[in-house]
Amino acid sequence: MIELQEIPPEPIEPTSLPQYDGTGAPKGEGDSDGRRKIFGIPYPISNRSCQKFLWNCQKLSVLPIALYFPLHAINTLVTPAISPTSAPDDVLMMVREILPSITTKLLVGAMTLHVSAGVLLRIIKNWNNSSKKTDNHLKISARQDLSQDTIGLTGGVYGYLFGLYKNFRISPQVISGYILTPVLIYHLLIMKWVPRSLSTEVDFASIKQLLSNKNRWWKWLGGIIPLAVLIESSVYHIGSGFCRYLGIKKMRSRKNWSTAINLLTLAGFISVIRLIRADSTRLGPNQFESIFKKIGSLLQRR
Template sequence: MSHLTPQTSSQHHSHAQQNPLSPNSLKHIQPEPITLEDLEKSISNSNSNSISLTPSDSSLPYGSKHQYPTLRKIVHYLEKTQKYTGYLFTTFVGIHISSVIIAPGLGVPLSASQDLFEMGRAIYQQIPGMEFILVTGCSIAHIASGVGKRLIQSYIRNQRRGGAVLKSKLGNNDMPIFDDSERDDIGFGGITGLIGLGYRKSWISRLTPNLTPLTFSGYVLIPVLAYHFIKFRWSPVQVDGDSSLISLQYISHILHFDEVFPKYQKLLNFAGIVLLVWVGSYHMIGGLWKIRRRYSARDKKLGYVIINGLTLLSVISLLRFRRMSLDTGFMAKSFTKYIKHFLW
């Protein structure tokens, strides 16, 4: 029978105390559940350690909010310009779509819709300067102020970072976002936001971190809206000197026109108008929601209802316009000249 000497016993006891895996060091704990929100916050906190600025924020010479007061004041006035020109242009859009989208889409007789169209046109074309202010002037000022604001903000941001690139604390992961519904990069939150599973970063912001869905929709809207203006307003003026012949019949004529691209033009004309309505609705509702600081889940759902509701009404209206009897003779020839005057 072996015996431990006092020295050996003491060494063994000391080794047991130092071993972190010894039975004496283990403790029994109660299991605790973890939610998806806790997991997302944990990942966000762990990734925040990977944020890198060179040099650090605290040592940046441009890190103070009080730097560039003149540029910040210019940004303030550009934001005001963008806000109020957006309000004015939305006023025009509301008058316009009431007769070409909402009324026909809700089943109002097309003759009554034409009367609404004439009333709306009388408001913004017969009052001197009204159309220029509501359409051309507001559009140019809104676009210029938005682009100018982004350029100045990018300059200030780059100076504050000292030319370094800021890595997002969320990286490129696609984890749901629960605690920050005011982020610009989530837009209206996507399908997961509608069903309560958290918002997700828009694919637009994932591809281009400095571009939000609202800004992207504005850039898409510029060429689409310009083409619509040229086809429905500018071309008639260039051909006949005014646009007095334009009516709902002109929309029907465009939807049936296929002399340039016989196989695809009808579909392209139909899809182009639907795209204009969807992108325009998204940009205007998204901008209005941002100005009014409406970021709740309920507001985002309401935004989706309005956007998709207007788009659906536009589809119904276009289908009704396609079934209208086409004008012949002088009117048909005039409409064809308008369409062919610029591109197709």
């Protein structure tokens, strides 16, 4: 006589079953990695690896800027604030002798890579956020997110002074990058690219003439306003970026870093004011007249 015995069922390995995506149909083996598809074709690389690659591109692209920025900051933000007469040009000539001739091309390439990777990374993040299902219920958290992506460097003025940190929908570092990009292109245009096409170089004597020009359009729209925006956005963007790449997370350290950024920005504004007030009547012909005429002729051709 055959006896039947009841035995416990053996567990089934999860890897032997097709994955379920919650839509009523199991995924096939080709979708086991969870990659998205375009017209039924999966991405050649995963979303996470793409973001990591772009993030590494941004980190590597700041190396030339990190080496160049201290020299340029001393020359343009600190030295004119101390002595706006001949010292800035002396430091400028020394820096030009130290740096190789390929410096400008290297910096432009690094900044192009940095901006391109940042824009693509932002597009991917926005796309991922829009595709996720958002929960409309109120979420109560006992601890506020103090990352730079959420509150910036110190959470605004109230965060810096009183510890009342403000959340930003878009990080101030990202916003400063958006502002910095067109102003930096204009800066390179009038300081490097157009003067090079005219076989000349711009020095601080020319900058003094621009900032004290009788033509208000050239003085304000061509000189003072772009220069002020460039100082504010570049110092904040580069300073907060260094803070992030160095992994500084303590709020006290970030506030100290923010203080250094504000002091350097203030020194830059003082430098601009002192250059405006400097005597430019004995500096010879104004180079920016030919530079702006060249830009005007290029715009008319297009």
